[in-house]
Amino acid sequence: MVKYRAHTLDKTFSALSDPTRRAIVARLAEGDASVSELAAPFAMSLPAISKHLRVLEQAGLVERTKDGRVHRLRLVAQPLHDAAAWIAHYQHFWEQQLEVLADYLRDIHSEEEPEEHTP
Amino acid sequence: MSIRKEAVVRAVTKRRVAAPRERVFQAWTTAEHLQRWFFPSINGEAVPHAEVDLRVGGRYRITMHAPDGDITAMVGGTYHEVHPPEKLVFSWAWEAPQPDSAETLVTVELHDVQGGTEIIITHERFPAQTGEEEHTIGWNCALERFVLLMEEGVTFPVSARAGDPCRS
Numbered sequence: 001m002v003k004y005r006a007h008t009l010d011k012t013f014s015a016l017s018d019p020t021r022r023a024i025v026a027r028l029a030e031g032d033a034s035v036s037e038l039a040a041p042f043a044m045s046l047p048a049i050s051k052h053l054r055v056l057e058q059a060g061l062v063e064r065t066k067d068g069r070v071h072r073l074r075l076v077a078q079p080l081h082d083a084a085a086w087i088a089h090y091q092h093f094w095e096q097q098l099e100v101l102a103d104y105l106r107d108i109h110s111e112e113e114p115e116e117h118t119p
Numbered sequence: 120m121s122i123r124k125e126a127v128v129r130a131v132t133k134r135r136v137a138a139p140r141e142r143v144f145q146a147w148t149t150a151e152h153l154q155r156w157f158f159p160s161i162n163g164e165a166v167p168h169a170e171v172d173l174r175v176g177g178r179y180r181i182t183m184h185a186p187d188g189d190i191t192a193m194v195g196g197t198y199h200e201v202h203p204p205e206k207l208v209f210s211w212a213w214e215a216p217q218p219d220s221a222e223t224l225v226t227v228e229l230h231d232v233q234g235g236t237e238i239i240i241t242h243e244r245f246p247a248q249t250g251e252e253e254h255t256i257g258w259n260c261a262l263e264r265f266v267l268l269m270e271e272g273v274t275f276p277v278s279a280r281a282g283d284p285c286r287s
Binding site: 009010013083086087088089090091094095097098099100101102103104105106108109 | 128129130131132134136137138142143146152155156157220221238240242244245
């Protein structure tokens with residue numbers, strides 16, 4: 001069983017459980033942004049946005065750099081890759097399971113078939 | 120009993136099998152069947168064992184033993200919904216070889232199709248308990264966008280562009 005960094009994954013999922021934070025991540029997927037650029041589309045104060053950014057930073061999803069007085073935010077790829085890997089892992093796992101199940105169902109059917117065809 | 124929080128990520132898998140729903144449901148819900156298919160023994164030496172208490176709130180556990188008796192894999196959980204022959208919902212957590220930190224949720228849906236049954240498995244992972252968090256949006260379009268961005272180089276400067284999972 002492949003294990004992903006479970007604790008980090010939980011923090012990633014928890015951070016992404018909020019729609020505003022998902023929107024911030026989606027915005028940052030398009031490119032780096034300043035705090036005020038990020039705040040612009042939301043009917044939210046800068047402190048409120050900053051609070052969301054802190055959660056994203058603590059989850060390791062976002063990094064902050066200071067350019068003079070301007071804080072710029074950048075998306076960090078790894079935690080999202082881990083989340084995507086979790087999905088890929090279970091898709092592969094269940095595909096394999098269903099492959100085996102399909103074979104098994106065929107086998108038990110042919111075991112029973114002779115009886116079913118007895119007149 | 121049922122989990123009402125919205126999942127942040129989910130893996131969906133579909134497959135058609137040439138068997139009626141009743142038979143497929145049985146294969147998923149009886150210990151005798153589960154231990155014959157769920158952990159296929161690759162080298163023929165491993166010994167699978169399944170326990171099933173098929174009722175809402177009942178538990179299942181599927182274990183794989185090595186020939187010396189050691190447990191090599193174990194997964195278990197609780198049934199959340201049992202609707203023969205169309206739907207089964209259960210929690211899921213590996214106990215061995217490495218225990219999961221939290222339960223996830225698996226939904227097995229069985230649909231009648233020509234020549235057999237279509238099986239749809241949805242495996243969902245929920246965010247950790249965070250108290251007053253809102254869980255109002257389901258599928259994480261930001262994550263889908265991100266995956267598209269990484270894997271296909273698709274960018275979304277305009278939110279209305281075709282194929283954007285966040286559109287709608």
